[in-house]
Amino acid sequence: xxxxxxxxxxxxxxxxxxxxxxxxxxxxxxxxxxxxxxxxxxxxxxxxxxxxxxxxxxxxxxxxxxxxxxxxxxxxxxxxxxxxxxxxxxxxxxxxxxxxxxxxxxxxxxxxxxxxxxxxxxxxxxxxxxxxxxxxxxxxxxxxxxxxxxxxxxxxxxxxxxxxxxxxxxxxxxxxxxxxxxxxxxxxxxxxxxxxxxxxxxxxxxxxxxxxxxxxxxxxxxxxxxxxxxxxxxxxxxxxxxxxxxxxxxxxxxxxxxxxxxxxxxxxxxxxxxxxxxxxxxxxxxxxxxxxxxxxxxxxxx
Ligand code: HXC
Ligand code: NAP
Numbered sequence: 001x002x003x004x005x006x007x008x009x010x011x012x013x014x015x016x017x018x019x020x021x022x023x024x025x026x027x028x029x030x031x032x033x034x035x036x037x038x039x040x041x042x043x044x045x046x047x048x049x050x051x052x053x054x055x056x057x058x059x060x061x062x063x064x065x066x067x068x069x070x071x072x073x074x075x076x077x078x079x080x081x082x083x084x085x086x087x088x089x090x091x092x093x094x095x096x097x098x099x100x101x102x103x104x105x106x107x108x109x110x111x112x113x114x115x116x117x118x119x120x121x122x123x124x125x126x127x128x129x130x131x132x133x134x135x136x137x138x139x140x141x142x143x144x145x146x147x148x149x150x151x152x153x154x155x156x157x158x159x160x161x162x163x164x165x166x167x168x169x170x171x172x173x174x175x176x177x178x179x180x181x182x183x184x185x186x187x188x189x190x191x192x193x194x195x196x197x198x199x200x201x202x203x204x205x206x207x208x209x210x211x212x213x214x215x216x217x218x219x220x221x222x223x224x225x226x227x228x229x230x231x232x233x234x235x236x237x238x239x240x241x242x243x244x245x246x247x248x249x250x251x252x253x254x255x256x257x258x259x260x261x262x263x264x265x266x267x268x269x270x271x272x273x274x275x276x277x278x279x280x281x282x283x284x285x286x287x288x289x290x291x292x293x294x295x296x297x298x299x300x301x302x
Contacts, residue, residue: 011248012248012250012251013025013250014050014248015220018045020081020083024054024057028058028257029058030058031058032058032257032261032262033058033059033115034060035059036059036060036061036115037060037061037107037111037112037113037114037115038063038114038115038260039062039065039116039151040062040065040118040120041119041121041147042064042120042122043062043063043064043072043075043118044064044074044076045066045075046249047120047215047221047249048066048118049249050249050250050252051118051253052064052075052079052087054253054257055257056079056083056085057083058257058261060085061085061087061088062087062088063088063090063103063107063111063114064088064090065089065090067091067092069089069091072089072090072091075087076089086111088106090106090107091103094143094146094148094151095143097153100154101154108159113163114159115165116165116166116167116168117166117167117168118167118260119151119152119169121151122143123139123143123144124226124227126182126226126289126292128180128290128293132183132184136184140185141184141187141188145188145191145192148195149195152195152199152210156199156203161206162206164206164208165209166208166260167199167209167210167211168213169195169210169211170212170215171189171213171214172186172189172214172215173278173279174186175189175193177284179284180284180289180290181290181293189214192212193212193214196269196270200268200269204268209259209267209268211259211264211267211269211270211271211272212272213256213259213271213274214271214272214274214275215274216241216246216247216274216276216279217247218248219246221249224246240283241282242280243277243278245276246276247274247275251274255274258272
């Protein structure tokens with residue numbers, strides 16, 4: 001097994017919290033997205049925050065849109081201070097088309113265009129199907145799948161249809177092998193992967209590319225914490241991943257940057273799995289995950 005120094009390329013910088021990086025090394029041209037505007041759902045935290053930062057470090061202005069306006073405003077301040085680009089914080093619930101309509105109108109008024117849409121907002125938790133309520137399943141489908149469709153449709157109708165651009169959806173590999181305790185999110189993301197292809201076909205003639213990035217376990221994120229990432233890491237389980245580790249948020253931002261930019265000008269309808277090979281080899285052990293879930297339930301009840 002290779003040790004850190006033998007693994008070839010160095011990893012891109014990242015920080016574990018929702019803060020900007022203290023140093024950043026450009027791998028792409030710093031003006032790759034110069035004067036573009038990106039609309040990023042869920043851009044106030046986790047992977048979405050880092051996508052916003054990396055886009056801004058490549059000359060892009062961004063909108064970060066989600067439910068918690070206080071957290072978004074704080075994030076927008078940090079992003080503007082670190083990069084010198086504009087960042088608008090807008091309250092949106094992707095389940096409610098009216099809120100998306102209002103945010104997209106405000107974006108077009110204040111920033112004048114939308115070149116890139118990142119559908120990153122999602123909700124998830126570990127839960128066996130037998131304990132999942134009807135409303136819990138519906139809630140995750142509404143955020144992940146309806147939310148992606150709602151936002152794509154509003155941005156397309158109001159701007160992309162006439163000007164072209166790029167959409168990148170943030171998916172997951174959960175459905176590829178029927179990940180235990182993940183029927184809700186796995187089903188939602190599988191629907192989004194199909195949506196990527198349908199919209200790529202229908203909107204390609206209007207100059208709109210539609211692609212997906214499917215991350216694996218990404219450290220320093222809510223998803224990682226909720227799905228037992230720290231537990232798996234401490235138990236040495238990442239040694240079964242071909243690349244032997246979790247990914248970082250900047251690595252995800254770089255994959256999204258590629259698909260959003262003119263570097264991918266002939267790429268549409270594709271799903272880029274950025275998971276270190278994890279889905280091919282990781283355990284899908286229903287008993288281990290049930291144990292983790294029930295110990296979390298007991299802890300929460302105390
Ligand atoms: C079982 C749960 C639950 C849990 C909520 N519910 N949490 N069921 N286990 N842990 C149930 C509730 O009881 C309710 O059903 C229904 O779900 C809706 O819950 P609400 O709290 O009313 O919904 P809402 O306020 O809209 O919040 C949505 C949420 C919440 C998804 C439940 O956790 C959220 O806002 N999450 C956003 C942040 C997030 O999840 N980040 C991680 C993304 S990571 P009843 O029947 O009681 O009414 C990710 C990783 C993918 O997607 C892959 C990783 C490898
Ligand atoms: P996160 O920080 O919790 O990101 C989810 C974001 O979605 C939050 O900013 C949240 O903001 C927003 N959101 C949730 N419900 C919303 C709604 N109804 N309307 C608008 N915004 C909403 O988690 P993350 O781990 O970085 O996940 C980001 C993306 O990566 C998700 O699509 C996830 O499925 C995917 N992913 C993550 C991992 C991982 O290891 N972390 C692995 C595979 C895939 P508000 O609370 O302010 O609304």
